[in-house]
Amino acid sequence: MDKKPITVLFGSMTGNAEDLAERTFERLKKEGYQVTLENLDTFETDKLADLQRAVVVISTWGEGDPPDESEDFCYALYDGKTPNLAHLEYCVLALGDSSYDEFCGCGRKVDESFAKQGAKSFLPRKEVDVDFDDDYATWIESLVSRLAR
Numbered sequence: 637m638d639k640k641p642i643t644v645l646f647g648s649m650t651g652n653a654e655d656l657a658e659r660t661f662e663r664l665k666k667e668g669y670q671v672t673l674e675n676l677d678t679f680e681t682d683k684l685a686d687l688q689r690a691v692v693v694i695s696t697w698g699e700g701d702p703p704d705e706s707e708d709f710c711y712a713l714y715d716g717k718t719p720n721l722a723h724l725e726y727c728v729l730a731l732g733d734s735s736y737d738e739f740c741g742c743g744r745k746v747d748e749s750f751a752k753q754g755a756k757s758f759l760p761r762k763e764v765d766v767d768f769d770d771d772y773a774t775w776i777e778s779l780v781s782r783l784a785r
C-alpha cells in the first residue's frame with residue numbers, strides 16, 4: 637500500500653485501548669508513516685472527511701457499549717451521521733472481555749458502521765481479550781506488513 641497518512645483513533649476508559657493506540661502510533665511512526673493520534677472523546681464524525689487511512693483502537697463497556705466519553709462519536713457513527721466515507725481505508729482493533737455476552741461489541745459496531753458508510757477495511761477486525769499482549773504483538777505485525785504491501 638502507499639504511504640498515505642494514518643490516523644490512530646482510540647476510545648478507552650481505563651487506559652488499555654489508549655496504551656495500545658499509543659504503541660501503535662509509535663510503531664507506525666518508526667516505520668516512516670505520517671501518523672496522528674486522536675482521542676475519540678473529542679473527535680467529531682465530521683472530521684472523518686479529512687482522513688485517508690484510520691486505525692481504530694476501542695474497548696467495550698456496559699453491555700456492548702462504547703467507552704463513556706466516546707459515546708457521542710460512536711452513536712453518531714452508528715446512526716450514519718457522518719460524511720460519505722468512500723475515501724476512507726480503515727481497520728479496527730477491538731478490546732473486550734470474553735466473559736461478557738457482547739464481546740467486543742463496540743469495536744464490531746464501529747467496524748460495521750464504517751463499512752456501511754462506504755469505508756474500505758484494509759485489515760480484518762481483530763478482537764482481543766483481557767490478556768491481550770500476545771494478540772496485540774501478532775496484530776501489530778500484521779498491520780505493518782499489510783501497510784507495506
Ligand SMILES: Cc1cc2nc3c(=O)[nH]c(=O)nc-3n(C[C@H](O)[C@H](O)[C@H](O)COP(=O)(O)O)c2cc1C
Pocket residue numbers: 647648649650651652653654694695696697698699700701703731732733734736737738739740741766
Ligand atoms: C463494567 C464493565 C463492563 C464491560 N463490558 C464489556 C462488554 O460488554 N463487552 C466486552 O467485550 N468487554 C467488556 N468489558 C471489558 C473491557 O472492554 C476491557 O476490560 C478492556 O480492556 C478495557 O479497555 P479500556 O481500558 O481501554 O477501556 C467491560 C468491563 C467492565 C469493567
